[in-house]
Structure formats: C-alpha cells, structure tokens
Amino acid sequence: MLNEHAYCPRLAYLEWVQGDFTDNADTVEGRFHHRNVDAETGALPAPDEMAGARFHARSVMLSAPIIGLVARIDLIEADGDVVTPVDYKRGKAPDIPEGAWEPERVQLCAQALILEENGYHVDRGVLYFVASRQRVDIAIDDVLRARTRELLAGLRASAACATPPPPLVDSPKCPRCSLVGICLPDEVNLLRAPDSTAAVRRLVPARDDALPLYVHSAGARIGKRGDELVVELRDGTRQNARIGNTSHVALFGHVQISTQALQELCARGITVSYLSSGGWLYGITRGMDHKHIELRRLQFAAAADPACCLALARRFTTVKIRNCRTLVRRNADAPPAHAIDRMKELVDAAESATTLESLLGIEGTAARIYFDAFATMLHPPDESLAFEFDGRNRRPPRDPVNALLSFGYAMLTKDVAATLIAVGFDPYLGFYHQPRYGRPALALDLMEEFRPLIVDSIVLGAINTGAIKPGDFVCRGGGVALTASGRSAFLRAYERRMDELVAHPVFGYRISYRRVLEVQVRLTLTCGTATSSPTTSPTTVAGPPSTSACAALATTCSTPSSAATCPTAGESSWSQRCTS
Structure with missing residues (x-):
C-alpha cells in the first residue's frame, strides 16, 4: 500500500482500510505480466550464507517488524554479499531524470529497507518495465530512504483516521485509477466546495457493460460450466450467460441454483436476489459483507x-x-x-x-x-x-x-x-x-x-x-x-x-x-x-x-x-x- 499512498493517499485508504478494490484494464494487464514472476522459484539464503553466492529467487515474502513493513518481492538477485530487489512494471520506462516515478521508487526502497532489516546488504534496486523490456537502476540513497520513511509515517497516520483523505483535485492520475468509480474525486470535491466553477469530469463509463440475469420460469435450474452460468428450463431448453458479463442474478419463484454457481458468484461479488413470483424480495446472497x-x-x-x-x-x-x-x-x-x-x-x-x-x-x-x-x-x-x-x-x-x-x-x-x-x-x-x-x-x-x-x-x-x-x-x-x-x-x-x-x-x-x-x-x-x-x-x-x-x-x-x-x-x- 506504500506505493498507492505515494500515488494518492485516498487510493491507499480505500484499498487498505475500507477494503475496496475493482479491476480496470491496467490491473488486469499487470496481473497477466506478473503470472510468471509470481510463481515462487529459487531459495533465498540466509545473510551469513551469502559469501560468493549468485542466485535468483522469485516471489519472496519478507517482513520487517521494526519498521513495520511486509512485502512480496518479485525477484531478488544476488551477486556476492549484495542483493538487489527487482520489481516488475507493466508499462514503459518513463523518460525522466529519476528513471521512474516516485511511487515506483518508493516501493523499491521499501523492499530494500525490508531486506536490510533482515540482514542483507542493498545499495540499489531495479525496475523492469515489461512494455519496453528495459531495466532501470534506482539508487537506494539517503534522500530516497528519508522520503520512504516519511510516506510510511503518513500512511500510518492516514490509516488511523475514521474518514478517508480528500480526493486529488483535477489530477491527471484519476482517469487511469481503477478505483475512480468508488472514489468519485470530482464529485466529492464539488460537494465540498459547491461554489467551485471547475468542470466535473465523467471518469466512469456512462453504462455498466455487465447485464442482469433474470430467471423467472418455474422449475428452472442454474448451474456453472466453466466461465458460464447454464440455465436449464423445465422442458430441457438451455441458455448460457457469461459470468463476467453478469452484474447480478434475480431468481423469481421456484428456481434452483447450484452450490458451485453460488460460490463463483459470491467470489466475484455478484449479488443473487431471491424473489417471489410476484416480486416480493425474500433475501439477497452476496460474498462476505463489506468490511467498511x-x-x-x-x-x-x-x-x-x-x-x-x-x-x-x-x-x-x-x-x-x-x-x-x-x-x-x-x-x-x-x-x-x-x-x-x-x-x-x-x-x-x-x-x-x-x-x-x-x-x-x-x-x-x-x-x-x-x-x-x-x-x-x-x-x-x-x-x-x-x-x-x-x-x-x-x-x-x-x-x-x-x-x-x-x-x-x-x-x-x-x-x-x-x-x-x-x-x-x-x-x-x-x-x-x-x-x-x-x-x-x-x-x-x-x-x-x-x-x-x-x-x-x-x-x-x-x-x-x-x-x-x-x-x-x-x-x-x-x-x-x-x-x-x-x-x-x-x-x-x-x-x-x-x-x-x-x-x-x-x-x-x-x-x-x-x-x-x-x-x-x-x-x-x-x-x-x-x-x-x-x-x-x-x-x-x-x-x-x-x-x-x-x-x-x-x-x-x-x-x-x-x-x-x-x-x-x-x-x-x-x-x-x-x-x-
């Protein structure tokens, strides 16, 4: 969450404190590029076993109780007694003097601090940008360390508050943020300052691509096959609906749904409503209640x-x-x-x-x-x-x-x-x-x-x-x-x-x-x-x-x-x- 806090304090609060998260194209693409590096391979030797060692360890989980950080490091490279954390990024390397934006550099520095608390020696880190296939060296110097600790203290203070930080104002970061539909930055800022003349950007799609599925034929059964819901009517007729394209499911009267289908819908946060044939709402099934x-x-x-x-x-x-x-x-x-x-x-x-x-x-x-x-x-x-x-x-x-x-x-x-x-x-x-x-x-x-x-x-x-x-x-x-x-x-x-x-x-x-x-x-x-x-x-x-x-x-x-x-x-x- 330190990366998110450096990018936008409100984003970190919504994800970490309130437990809100939703995908967009960037997060889905990022997971795709991480599919190999997220597989745990290689072992990380203890610090006293590092003499002359050269190795690669992928997807290593480490914690640093003193500074209060936990991280899963994409890749750790070692050459002699020096280790180098490598973090994978989906996009292209930015053409800026620092080599990378602050959130990425802070995230890499946090990984270095964790490694150092565990007894390893770190003097630099590497950001690997998948789109440009480019490695960018980031020096772990005193300035970056101080900035990382400052942001860490700010994240702790923000998380201790009962309300989220205010949204960014007219920021170019907002359109590409996956939580923009939850944060609603321009809308919240307008309500906080109703005399403002700033235009409100529509940062979310006007319509939801997912559609509701209504099943109201008596005796119908709903099951799951792969990534689809299969609706079988009493006469044997079958109709399919892609789960990814379904916003919610409404069942009227005597309609059955399998445990497998319910589990998948709950896992994806898709609501299932149970109604009488006349529309009386009996109840709603959803995954675990919101943690807010x-x-x-x-x-x-x-x-x-x-x-x-x-x-x-x-x-x-x-x-x-x-x-x-x-x-x-x-x-x-x-x-x-x-x-x-x-x-x-x-x-x-x-x-x-x-x-x-x-x-x-x-x-x-x-x-x-x-x-x-x-x-x-x-x-x-x-x-x-x-x-x-x-x-x-x-x-x-x-x-x-x-x-x-x-x-x-x-x-x-x-x-x-x-x-x-x-x-x-x-x-x-x-x-x-x-x-x-x-x-x-x-x-x-x-x-x-x-x-x-x-x-x-x-x-x-x-x-x-x-x-x-x-x-x-x-x-x-x-x-x-x-x-x-x-x-x-x-x-x-x-x-x-x-x-x-x-x-x-x-x-x-x-x-x-x-x-x-x-x-x-x-x-x-x-x-x-x-x-x-x-x-x-x-x-x-x-x-x-x-x-x-x-x-x-x-x-x-x-x-x-x-x-x-x-x-x-x-x-x-x-x-x-x-x-x-």
Missing part, C-alpha cells in the same frame, strides 16, 4: 440523531413530491391545476416540516393527490385495452396498473438494497422509514425520489405503447398478478429505463439510471448536507462537510424535470437477458 465498519458506525450514529433523521427525511420527501409533480405536468393531457398547485404547496410544507410524523402526513396527502391524477396519464394505444385505475392499492394489488407498480417498486427495492450492501451500508436501518423486522428501510429511503422517475414512468410507457396488454395479467382471489410473459415484458422495459442515459442535475454529465443509483449511494459517504432551491436545479447540494454523522451522510439528488417524460415507442431498444 466505520461507515456502518456513522450510519447508526446518524440514525440515532433525531435532527439528522428529520433533515434527511425532509430531503427524501421534498424531492419525491417534486418528481411526482413533474411527471403529472409532463404526461397528463390536461394536467389538473388543483393537483399541480396543491403538490407545490406540499413541497413547501415538506421543506419546513418539524417532525417525522408531520412529514408522513404530508407525503400521504401528496401520494393521494398524485395517484388521483395518475389515470390522466394513461393512454393505451387501443381504447379497447381498458386499464382502469382508481387509486393506489396493494397486498395484493387489485388491478393491472397497481400490479405493475408493485412489481416495479419491488425491482427498484432490490437494486437499491443490493447497491447499499455492495457499498457497505446496512440496508435495514433507515432515517425516514422506521426500522421493522425484514424491512430494508434505508433502501426505501433512497428510492423514494426514484419511484416516479423510474417505476411510474416505466408503467406509463409500457401501457401507453402497448408493451403490456390485459392478457399479461392473471386475476385470482381478488388480486391481480403478472403472467410469465407479462413479467418478461415489464423486466425488459425496466432494464431499458435503467440503461437510459440522463444528465445528472448537479454534475452535468450523462450516465444511466443504474449508474445514478450507485453514484447516489456512494456519495452518501462523503458529501455535505443537501438543500434545495426552487429557482435553480431540483436539488442544490451546499455546505462543506461537517464532522457530524448527519452532515457526512446527508445527500439527495433528483433528475432534471426533462428526464421525467415517459419512454415512447421510438426509443432505441436495449439488449438484455430475460429467461422465461
């Missing part, structure tokens, strides 16, 4: 602070009502003026609410007005396709529109809960939704603002474009549920929406809704309190981070009003996998 205990301590401290909970709840409620109001204004043939005006009044009331109980009342009133106007946005292409809607109902939903809404909210809950778990939050402890056994309260908190933007918009688009038809539902015992074909159609519409690019209202760049969810959750770690200004964007994040748990956790962000329109039949299709 400081984040969960911060979350629990914030949840125990009534003022913090109220501030966050105001944000969740305010932005949700605004987005509902925008959806009605943009999609109703004749937006009911009384509903639009009343929801505007409720936005103001939510912003000034003084108790969680009053917020619940405000949210309930806004929801009733919103769903009273929901029918004015339903325009099936064929008037014979009757989709009656007379208000929200659930458990069970009693009409097709409510069945779609309930199923969509379940999918959104699953995605937000899985993202929270991946980042390190406890999804069951929220700030607005009160803890209750089995309720993912924090997921429900964070998804509030996205209900109209994602799920409600999908439902309107699916009905208004004819993607969902009355034949895609089954009525039983007073309740209405989706058929297998209806689930497939809705899941395709859901993934199209999640893959749709939208301009972030604060950072300006365009990313998919699924990426927005991840950015939203990750920024909850670091940004300051959120305030809203009706004369600017839907959400304006302001104020430097404070040391309080509330300020460190508080954030909310809605998408711009133009993104609230429903998808049309002319939208580009999105290729996703849905096994039915």
